[in-house]
Amino acid sequence: MAAAVSVSRGLFGRLPSDGAEVERFQLKSESLTVDVISLGCIITALQVQGRAAESEDVVLGFDTLEGYLSKHPYFGAVIGRVANRIAKGKFTVDGKEYELAINNGPNSIHGGLIGFDKKLWTPEVLPNGVRFSLVSEDGDEGYPGELKMWVTYTLHGGELTINYRAQTTKTTPINLTNHSYFNLAGHGASSVYDHEVCIAADSYLPVDDTMIPTGEVASVQGSSFDLRKPVVLAAQIKKFQIDGFDHNFCVNLQKEQRYSARVYHPPSGRVLQVGTTLPGIQFYTANFLDGSLKGKGGAVYPKHSAFCLEAQNWPDAVNKPNFPDALLRPGEEYNHTTWLKFSVV
Ligand code: BGC
Numbered sequence: 148m149a150a151a152v153s154v155s156r157g158l159f160g161r162l163p164s165d166g167a168e169v170e171r172f173q174l175k176s177e178s179l180t181v182d183v184i185s186l187g188c189i190i191t192a193l194q195v196q197g198r199a200a201e202s203e204d205v206v207l208g209f210d211t212l213e214g215y216l217s218k219h220p221y222f223g224a225v226i227g228r229v230a231n232r233i234a235k236g237k238f239t240v241d242g243k244e245y246e247l248a249i250n251n252g253p254n255s256i257h258g259g260l261i262g263f264d265k266k267l268w269t270p271e272v273l274p275n276g277v278r279f280s281l282v283s284e285d286g287d288e289g290y291p292g293e294l295k296m297w298v299t300y301t302l303h304g305g306e307l308t309i310n311y312r313a314q315t316t317k318t319t320p321i322n323l324t325n326h327s328y329f330n331l332a333g334h335g336a337s338s339v340y341d342h343e344v345c346i347a348a349d350s351y352l353p354v355d356d357t358m359i360p361t362g363e364v365a366s367v368q369g370s371s372f373d374l375r376k377p378v379v380l381a382a383q384i385k386k387f388q389i390d391g392f393d394h395n396f397c398v399n400l401q402k403e404q405r406y407s408a409r410v411y412h413p414p415s416g417r418v419l420q421v422g423t424t425l426p427g428i429q430f431y432t433a434n435f436l437d438g439s440l441k442g443k444g445g446a447v448y449p450k451h452s453a454f455c456l457e458a459q460n461w462p463d464a465v466n467k468p469n470f471p472d473a474l475l476r477p478g479e480e481y482n483h484t485t486w487l488k489f490s491v492v
Contacts, residue, residue: 152176152275152302159184159191160212167267169212172277174302179489181300181307186215187264188225188279188298190327192443193307195489198416203333205417207453210443219440220433221326224264225298225311226257228283228290229473230324231395231429231462234359238465240291240318240474247289252357257326259288264326268298276301276308285316292317292477306488313481320465321475325485328433328453329419331412335446339432339454340381343411346374346430347404348396352461359463360470364397372396377411380432380454391432391451395461398428405486408456415491422486423458426471431455458485 152174159171171191174181180202182192193206208222209215215222236247236255247255257264268279276299283294292315299310311323330336351372352360367373371387372394384391398407406420408428421428431454438449464473475481 154272154275154277156270156272159186162186162267163216169267170270172270172272174276174300174307176302176304178305179302179307181302183277183300184212184215185268185270185279186212187223187266188268188300188325189215189264190223190325191215193327195331195417196491198491203415204443205329205331205334205419207328207330207334207448208443214441220435221257221264223327224325225323226326226457227263227296227321227323228258228288228294229320229322229465230257230326230457230459231322232256232359233320234357234463234466236289238320240320243291245289245291254357254359261288263296263323273299273301275303290319292319294319294321296323298323305490306486309485309487311481311483313475314479315475316477318474318476320473321481322460322464322473323481323483324429324457324459326455326457328448328455329410330453331410331417331419332415334443334453336452337449338451340384340451341379341413342454343377343379343413344374344383344408344430344454345377345410346396346408346428347399347401348372348374348407348428349399350397352395352397354394358393360395360461360467362467362469364469374430377409391434392430393432393434395427395429395459397426397461398423406488410454410456411492418490418492420486420488420490421456421458422488424483425458425460425485427459427461429455429457429459429462431457458483
C-alpha cells in the first residue's frame with residue numbers, strides 16, 4: 148500500500164475583478180508534490196525526485212496569479228468545453244449550426260475566449276486529493292446546454308490521477324484535457340531534446356495547413372510519427388527534418404496496460420508514463436514557445452523547452468463522422484480518466 152498522502156490548502160491570490168480567492172492545494176506523497184489552484188484547475192508545480200533523490204519542479208508555469216491571468220499558452224490548465232481545434236469554429240448538432248469564437252488562425256481552439264482554463268472552479272478537499280466543480284451555462288462560448296463538471300485530482304504514491312465527469316442539459320460536444328507542459332530535467336531547462344519518447348499508437352492524424360485533421364487516419368509506419376519504440380527527440384527531429392511535434396496520436400487500446408505513452412529523461416532517471424481512457428493524445432513539443440514569457444523563478448521557456456501529452460478525443464471530431472463520437476447527450480455521463488505516473492530508473 149502506498150504511504151499516506153497529505154493535502155493542504157492556502158491562498159494563492161485574489162482575482163483583480165472581484166477580489167475572489169484563488170486557492171492553492173498541495174498534494175504530497177513520499178515521491179511527488181503537486182500544487183493545483185482553483186483557477187482553471189491549473190497544476191502550478193509538480194516536484195519529482197530523480198535518481199540522486201534531488202527533486203525538481205517538472206512543469207512550466209508562473210510564481211504568481213498575475214502570470215496565469217495574463218496571456219499564456221494554457222500552462223497546466225484544464226481545457227474545455229472542447230480541447231484542441233474545431234474547424235472554422237462551426238459544428239452542427241441536431242440540425243442546428245453553432246458558431247464559436249475564432250481564436251486560432253481560422254479555427255476555434257481550447258474552448259474559446261474564456262475557456263475553462265480561465266474560470267474559477269469550486270474546490271472540495273478529499274483525503275488524498277482535491278475535486279473542483281464548475282457549471283458552464285447554456286450558450287457559454289457558443290456551446291449548447293448547461294454543463295456540470297467535476298475534475299478530481301488524486302495522488303497515490305508516484306501517480307497523479309485526473310478524473311473528468313460531466314453532465315449536460317442539451318447535446319454538446321465535449322473534450323476535456325489537462326494542458327501541462329513538462330520538462331523532466333526541471334522546468335527551467337532549455338530543451339527536451341535529450342528526452343526519450345515512446346507512444347503506443349499505430350496511427351496518427353495528418354493535418355492541413357491550419358492544423359485541422361484532413362480526416363485521414365494514417366499509419367505511423369516508416370514516418371517521424373512512429374514512436375512505438377523509444378526515440379530520442381533530438382535524433383528524431385534531425386532524422387526527419389521536422390519542426391517538432393503537434394499532432395494527435397490515435398492510441399492503441401491498452402488491454403492489460405494502463406499507459407499509452409512513456410517519456411524518459413536519461414540524465415535524471417525520471418520517467419513519466421501517461422494513461423488515458425480517451426482515444427487520442429496530442430503530442431506537442433512546445434513549438435510555439437519563444438522565450439518571451441517570464442516563468443517561475445525567472446525561468447525563460449524557449450521553443451522545444453517542454454512537451455505536452457494531452458489526453459483527448461481526436462481534434463475536430465465533431466465535424467468528422469469517421470472519428471470517435473464527440474457528443475455528450477442529456478442523461479449520459481462523460482467520465483474519463485488520465486493517469487500521470489512518475490518513477491525513477
Ligand atoms: C496545440 C498547439 C497549441 C497549444 C497551445 C496544443 O494543444 O496542439 O498547436 O499551440 O495547444 O495553445
